[in-house]
Amino acid sequence: MSCRVTGHPPPEIRWYKEGSQFQSSSRILLSAIPKECHTLTIVSAEEEDLGSYRCVATNPGGEASTSCTLIVSELPTCPAVPEVTQVDGDGALLLWKPVESSEPVTYSIQYRTEGGEWRTLAEGVADSCYTASKLSVGAVYSFRVACVNKAGMGPYSEQSAETTIGEEQEWHIPLIHTIPSRAEDEDSKPESRLPLFPMHESYTFLSEINRGRFSIIKQCRDEFTQKLFAAKVTPYNADKRHLVLREYHILKRLRHTHVVQLQAAFITPKYLVLIEELCAGQELLHNLAERDSYSELEVREFLLQILSAVQYLHSNHILHLDLKSDNMVVNENNVLKIVDFGCAQAYTAGKPLIVEKIKEQSENRAPEILEGKGVGPETDIWSIGVLTFVMLSGDWPFASDIDCEKEKNIKIGKIKFGRCYPGLSEGAVHFVKCSLNNKPWGRPSASDCIVLPWLCGDQASKQRHSVVSFPTAKLHGYLREREKRRSYHCTKLEVPIQ
Structure with a gap:
């Protein structure tokens, strides 16, 4: 242990262990090399040497001290099995659960090919993920990791599942890059x-x-x-x-x-x-609100784009689980894109998905979420129904001045049609009723929605239903209230990016 001490006049130095002062001995050496650096050296440390040590400096101007604790450092535990989460060309991304430790640790990674010996791939890896590169394309690899601390290296994990490097992919997304932490200068400001x-x-x-x-x-x-x-x-x-x-x-x-x-x-x-x-444009509801007025025709055109995307997601066994205006951008040509998949999850057809966490947007939560049941494609249809109602009313379908009444209205499917704009077509009302059915099994699929007469009717029918225009003043008020809530829930994190 070492301590740098400066002072005028030169201070007197005393060492303490667990509050008791001690002097140099044949096994515990106290020295000052150079003059201002005082050291305590324990030769052949034993269990009785464990504990708290304090260095105290005293002169006529006062007293200063510093301390540290000597503990036994044990070998780290065995890490979890690493997972190969992506393969691209001659590279692979490895992930594993970090080992819990009160002291800094690094990881050693090994690999082997079929029937081969284990070889070291990387050492001193600070994070619990690693991008392996320059692997042999076509070869079958397994990986394992070990944790290292000051006491040494712990046992290696079980090997990962075998992975073939360089398998063909339908579309090419570059391998995710792992970027280590930037070293910090202890003397920097x-x-x-x-x-x-x-x-x-x-x-x-x-x-x-x-x-x-x-x-x-x-x-x-x-x-x-x-x-x-x-x-x-x-x-x-x-x-x-x-x-x-x-x-x-x-x-x-x-x-x-x-x-x-x-x-x-x-x-x-x-x-x-x-x-x-980069999806240049405005959020869906803001796009509508900036117009002097709009009609069912514009609402239907946006719904067809949303349903087309959701039909595609569901056909690929993906639930979005956060379909709302915030996550949809409309460009100057009225082309809509869904831009946020932070809540999306893969699912198995016919098997309700129990989600770990869904963003707490009470306005979009379906009855099955409020009741703690599994979610499925019909949960996305509910969200589309809520969004449709807002576009056709400038209001929320289950509004109430009492919070508990809001959830009750959702669970029993009590839709406030009296808040809608006057002059809605029967097709519009029917679509909202179907998509906001409080029974998940009673809602249509995205494919069913797309072929509804209200959405896919001939042009003459669409023109008849677009005669009534909706003013946007009410929608502006809805958005002002929503933005207040949104700004409260937004992350306040500042991410320094260079």
């Missing part, structure tokens, strides 16, 4: 030791576009092509990494006109960054 985000050098981050409950969206530019993209930055804890990566795994599978396109992804020990196409 506090303001310069922010957790800077060392981003891939090909992207320059620009202004903030939006922020939600858990993420921040920034505009960024690819320096190679000068093309603009949107970067979604989501902070996470290491033990929840698999949850934030779920959005990445879902987006990389999707290709649809009305679904945002993933371009690349980066992961650091604290953040996941998804580089997505």
Whole structure:
């Protein structure tokens, strides 16, 4: 143990263990080398040496002290089995659950091919994820990890499932990049030791576009092509990494006109960054509110785009689970895109999905969520029904001045049609009733919705139903109230990106 001491006049130095002063002995050596650096050396430390040590400096000007505790460092425990979550070309992304430890740890990673010996892939890995590269394409690999601390290396984990490197993919999304933490200079000023985000050098981050409950969206530019993209930055804890990566795994599978396109992804020990196409435009309800008026025709055109995307998601066994205006952007040509998949999950047809957590947006929660039951494709249809009602009313379908009444209205399916704009067609009312059925099995599928006469009728029928125009003053009021709630729930996190 060492302690640097300065003072004038030169201070007297005393050492204490558990409050009792002690002197040098044959096994415990006290020295000052150089003059201002005082050291305590324990030769062949034993169990009786464990405990709290304090160095006290005293001169006529006063007293100062510092202390430390000597403990036994044990070998770390065995990590969980690593998982190969993506393969791309000659690379693979490995993830594993971090080992709980009160002291700094690193990881050692080994691999082997079929019938081969274990070989070291990497050592000194600080995070519980790693991007392996330059693997043999076509070979079958297994991986294992061990945790290392000051006491040494613990046991290796069980091997991962066998993975073939370089398998063909229908669409190519670059392998997610792992970026280690930036080393900190102990002598640097506090303001310069922010957790800077060392981003891939090909992207320059620009202004903030939006922020939600858990993420921040920034505009960024690819320096190679000068093309603009949107970067979604989501902070996470290491033990929840698999949850934030779920959005990445879902987006990389999707290709649809009305679904945002993933371009690349980066992961650091604290953040996941998804580089997505930049969807220029306005949120859906704001797009309608900026008009002098609108009709059922415009509402139907947006619904057909939403239902087309949701039909595609459900056909690929994906639930969105957060379909609302906030997550839909409309460009100047009235093309709509769904842009946020933070709550999306894969599901098995016919098997209700028990979700761990759904964002607490009470206005969109279906009865099955309030009652703690499993969710399915019909849960997305409910959200579309809520959004449709808002577009046709500038209000919420289950409004009440009493909070408990709101949930009761949802559970019993009591829709406040009296709040809708006058002059709605029978088809519009029928669609809202069907999609907001309080029984999940009573709601139509996305495919059923698309062929409803109200949505797919001939042009003459559509024109007849679009005669009535809806003023936007009421929708403006609805959005003002919603923005107040939204700003309260938005993340306040500031992500330093360079």
